[in-house]
Amino acid sequence: MKAIQLYYPPEWAHCYGCGYLNAQGLRIETYWHPERGESETRFTPKPHHTAIPGFVYGGLLASLVDCHSTATAAAAKAAAEGVSLEEAPLRFVTASLKVDFLKPTPLGPELRLVGRPKEVKGRKVVVETELYAEETLTVRGEAVLVQIGEGFGRSEDAPAGG
Numbered sequence: 001m002k003a004i005q006l007y008y009p010p011e012w013a014h015c016y017g018c019g020y021l022n023a024q025g026l027r028i029e030t031y032w033h034p035e036r037g038e039s040e041t042r043f044t045p046k047p048h049h050t051a052i053p054g055f056v057y058g059g060l061l062a063s064l065v066d067c068h069s070t071a072t073a074a075a076a077k078a079a080a081e082g083v084s085l086e087e088a089p090l091r092f093v094t095a096s097l098k099v100d101f102l103k104p105t106p107l108g109p110e111l112r113l114v115g116r117p118k119e120v121k122g123r124k125v126v127v128e129t130e131l132y133a134e135e136t137l138t139v140r141g142e143a144v145l146v147q148i149g150e151g152f153g154r155s156e157d158a159p160a161g162g
């Protein structure tokens with residue numbers, strides 16, 4: 001099975017969290033399981049991803065939820081439209097990200113994120129994510145993702161003043 005991120009066209013593959021062209025990035029890989037209608041990402045934080053000794057920094061956890069959600073949105077939209085990502089390289093950006101830190105996340109074990117599309121409507125997809133450390137649910141996220149089109153990211157799309 002090929003990771004969803006590997007379908008992104010190169011011009012949209014520089015993201016710190018999920019771009020395969022970002023050598024310093026997290027380069028997460030997310031897989032879509034059509035039989036369950038769910039996505040899955042596995043990631044093992046490094047020792048420097050520390051909040052306090054023994055626990056994962058929350059900003060990293062938010063980044064994982066963020067990029068896991070954009071990938072889930074692409075797969076969910078492709079599934080809803082009955083197209084493959086091979087023929088339709090869909091790309092989403094994050095409009096809104098909510099992260100609830102339910103319990104401290106231990107630093108050491110592999111983390112597992114499970115994503116489910118809650119709504120697929122037009123260019124918008126809402127994704128719910130659960131993050132587990134050794135079967136313990138420690139983080140829950142909800143993100144609103146909006147599909148970008150070809151040419152998005154040209155200077156006229158960039159925020160003013162930047």
Ligand SMILES: CCCCC/C=C\C/C=C\C/C=C\C/C=C\CCCC(=O)SCCNC(=O)CCNC(=O)[C@H](O)C(C)(C)COP(=O)(O)OP(=O)(O)OC[C@H]1O[C@@H](n2cnc3c(N)ncnc32)[C@H](O)[C@@H]1OP(=O)(O)O
Pocket residue numbers: 011012013015017066067070091092093094095096121122123124144146148152153154157158159
């Ligand atoms: C990546 C930065 C983006 C900045 C732009 C510059 C260049 C981009 C170029 C390439 C990007 C390539 C790859 C992406 C890389 C990484 C992705 C990883 C995740 C991230 O790290 S990404 C960074 C943080 N991200 C942003 O920097 C976004 C800044 N922002 C915008 O660029 C606009 O804000 C946008 C496009 C999000 C929406 O603008 P828009 O005009 O296209 O969409 P529109 O208003 O039509 O809304 C359509 C439907 O989304 C609903 N909706 C919209 N905003 C909502 C909100 N906040 N909460 C709840 N619902 C919301 C509406 O309610 C409507 O829903 P409904 O149809 O149901 O009414």
